[in-house]
Amino acid sequence: xxxxxxxxxxxxxxxxxxxxxxxxxxxxxxxxxxxxxxxxxxxxxxxxxxxxxxxxxxxxxxxxxxxxxxxxxxxxxxxxxxxxxxxxxxxxxxxxxxxxxxxxxxxxxxxxxxxxxxxxxxxxxxxxxxxxxxxxxxxxxxxxxxxxxxxxxxxxxxxxxxxxxxxxxxxxxxxxxxxxxxxxxxxxxxxxxxxxxxxxxxxxxxxxxxxxxxxxxxxxxxxxxxxxxxxxxxxxxxxxxxxxxxxxxxxxxxxxxxxxxxxxxxxxxxxxxxxxxxxxxxxxxxxxxxxxxxxxxxxxxxxxxxxxxxxxxxxxxxxxxxxxxxxxxxxxxxxxxxxxxxxxxxxxxxxxxxxxxxxxxxxxxxxxxxxxxxxxxxxxxxxxxxxxxxxxxxx
Numbered sequence: 578x579x580x581x582x583x584x585x586x587x588x589x590x591x592x593x594x595x596x597x598x599x600x601x602x603x604x605x606x607x608x609x610x611x612x613x614x615x616x617x618x619x620x621x622x623x624x625x626x627x628x629x630x631x632x633x634x635x636x637x638x639x640x641x642x643x644x645x646x647x648x649x650x651x652x653x654x655x656x657x658x659x660x661x662x663x664x665x666x667x668x669x670x671x672x673x674x675x676x677x678x679x680x681x682x683x684x685x686x687x688x689x690x691x692x693x694x695x696x697x698x699x700x701x702x703x704x705x706x707x708x709x710x711x712x713x714x715x716x717x718x719x720x721x722x723x724x725x726x727x728x729x730x731x732x733x734x735x736x737x738x739x740x741x742x743x744x745x746x747x748x749x750x751x752x753x754x755x756x757x758x759x760x761x762x763x764x765x766x767x768x769x770x771x772x773x774x775x776x777x778x779x780x781x782x783x784x785x786x787x788x789x790x791x792x793x794x795x796x797x798x799x800x801x802x803x804x805x806x807x808x809x810x811x812x813x814x815x816x817x818x819x820x821x822x823x824x825x826x827x828x829x830x831x832x833x834x835x836x837x838x839x840x841x842x843x844x845x846x847x848x849x850x851x852x853x854x855x856x857x858x859x860x861x862x863x864x865x866x867x868x869x870x871x872x873x874x875x876x877x878x879x880x881x882x883x884x885x886x887x888x889x890x891x892x893x894x895x896x897x898x899x900x901x902x903x904x905x906x907x908x909x910x911x912x913x914x915x916x917x918x919x920x921x922x923x924x925x926x927x928x929x930x931x932x933x934x935x936x937x938x939x940x941x942x943x944x945x946x947x948x949x950x951x952x953x954x955x956x957x958x959x960x961x962x963x964x965x966x967x968x969x970x971x972x
Contacts (some may be wrong), residue, residue: 578685578819579629579630579631579715579782579968583630584968584970585626585629585970586625586629586970586971587622587967587971588657588971589618589622589810590622590625590626590631591969591971592612592792593612593623593626593649594631594632594651595966595969596608596611597649597651597674598634598651598674598675598676598965598969599675601650601823602635602648602649602650603648603649603650604638604646604647604649605619605620605623605638606619606638606646607646608623608649608776609639609806610924615727623649624649626874629780630652630654630902631652631674632650632651632652633649633651633652633653634647634648634649635649635650636648640879642926642936650675650797651673651675653673653674654670654711654712654713655712656672656673656679656707656710656712656713656714656715656767657671657673657674657676657714657716657717657721657968658670658671658672658703658714658717658718658722658754658756658964659717659718659956659957659959659960659961659964660699660702660703660717660718660750660960660961661719661763661767661956661957661960662688662695662699662720662722663686663688663722663763663790663916663956664687664688664737664765664789664790664791664839665685665686665687665688665790666683666685667683667684667686667695667699667702667802668681668682668683668693668953668956668957669681669682669699669702669703669957670682670706670954670961671703671706671707671956672957672958672961673727673817674928674965675887675956676773676962676965678957678958679710679953680706680707680709680710680953681706681957682702682706683700683702683953683961686698688722688737688738688741689737689738689739691739691740691741692744692746692749693739694945696746696749696750696753697966698714699719700750700753700754703717703754706908711724713753714754714756714897715756715964715968716756716757716758716759716964716965716967716968717750717751717754717756717757717758717942717959717960717964718758718759718761718766718959718960718961718962718963718965719744719746719747719758719759719761719962720760720762720959720960720963721735721741721746721760721761721762721763721787722735722737722738722761722762722790722791722885723736723737723738723741724807724808724809725761725762726743726807727804727808727810729743729745729747729763730745730748730758730759730760731745731746731747732744733808733809736791736815736825736826736827736828737790737826742934746760747759747892749856753794755966757968758823759799759837759964759967761802761963762784762793762795762804763793764786764787764793764794764795764806764811765795765804765811765940765963766951766956766959766960766963767787767795767800767804767915767959768783768785768795768796768797768912768959769953769958769960769962769963770796770951770956770957770958770959770962771783771785771912771937771949771951772797772962773958773959773962774951774954774958775912775949775950775955776912776945776947776949777797777912778791779840780797780909781797781798781904782797782798782799782907782908782910783908783910783911783912784797784902784903784908784911785797785912786835786895786899786912786913786914787914787915788839788888788895788913788914788915788916788918789915789917790812790839790840790916791834791838791839792833792834792837792838792895792915793812793813793814793968794811794812794813794907795811795813796811797908810815810829813898814832814833814838815827815829815833815835815869816825816832817830817832817833818831818832818836818894818897818898819831819836821838821945822835822908823835823836823841823844833894833895833898835909836891836894836896837894837895837917838917839869841916842869842870842873842887842891843867843868843869843870844883846868846869846872847859847862847867847868847888849884850868851889851965853884855876855883855884857876857878857879857883857884858873858876858881858883858884861876870875870916870917870919872919873887874889874919874920874921875922876890877920885923888920888923888924888927889923889927890919891920891924891927892923892924892925892926892928893927893931895924895928896927896929896930896931896932896935897931897935899911899928899931899932899934900931900932901945903932903941904936904937904938907939907940908944908950909943909944910944910945910947911944911945911946911947912947912948912949913928913947913948913949914952914955918948918949921948922948923949925946925948928946929946932944932946941953
């Protein structure tokens with residue numbers, strides 16, 4: 578088993594580990610072909626990775642016309658933990674070296690409680706999942722709903738997270754879990770999940786748009802997350818879409834997030850219920866349950882015209898912002914995820930219609946705009962990818 582804090586010793590070893598993570602077991606000959614190393618050099622590097630606890634030799638490959646090559650796989654003892662902290666929930670998963678899910682759990686939370694209670698809750702969830710599995714944690718990846726300084730491993734002035742600014746998440750969780758920790762914005766983490774296991778596996782340039790309590794965009798350039806100079810790239814939720822719109826949590830007026838984030842949709846649904854414009858939503862509200870995006874989706878599916886209008890209006894707003902991004906960035910794929918994306922194809926259809934209509938044909942002629950296939954696992958898989966990228970790298 579790889580010792581905590583251990584890393585590959587050179588770029589060839591690091592490359593081998595990433596190939597084995599992304600493509601599964603490989604023969605020594607295949608590894609040598611991938612990095613253009615001699616058989617003897619590959620043998621030395623693989624042997625050293627085995628000594629460090631990163632890989633196992635798992636048999637012999639099919640013959641390529643000579644002596645059969647040994648098959649190499651990531652150690653079965655490698656364990657990565659993915660933690661996806663949202664505004665109202667925490668998802669935790671333990672993954673193997675290839676980032677396959679071994680165990681997962683989820684709990685409701687409220688990030689407004691502050692970092693202490695929420696991180697304690699996350700730690701307890703990790704302990705609960707780990708109790709059912711063997712192995713020591715190799716590393717922990719964490720996604721959080723706000724702008725993250727990579728240098729500090731901490732949030733910086735997150736609009737919906739009072740008390741979290743510059744709290745040392747990386748150091749606190751690292752001490753609690755006894756493993757290296759990496760922290761990033763939740764949308765970047767979800768984009769990494771899509772790159773590893775979703776629709777985007779074969780795409781090098783894409784946008785991942787999360788529509789949840791907040792709205793954000795993960796930008797992938799050349800197969801890598803683009804974070805900008807300080808880590809705040811992709812914060813599209815605070816682009817103004819209505820100069821006379823509601824006040825946003827960031828303090829500005831008419832932000833996209835304030836117009837069509839999860840909280841905004843719940844607000845507008847409740848207003849429609851209380852005003853009597855939607856009998857369906859009014860009946861749901863009278864049942865004593867707070868309204869949510871899920872209720873709006875159910876009402877739209879049932880043919881409620883007010884809920885359909887809310888979905889279409891939100892899709893139009895998202896589409897207008899995306900159309901500008903598509904014209905500017907010219908991605909090969911746009912993936913829509915997050916809780917509000919559960920509104921499904923009525924929302925997607927409106928977004929597509931606006932983007933395809935408002936962007937130039939050269940940018941949209943071969944541009945798929947799709948819903949995430951990973952759903953609730955994008956964040957935890959992406960968090961695992963985040964920390965494995967760090968562990969599978971030289972110091």
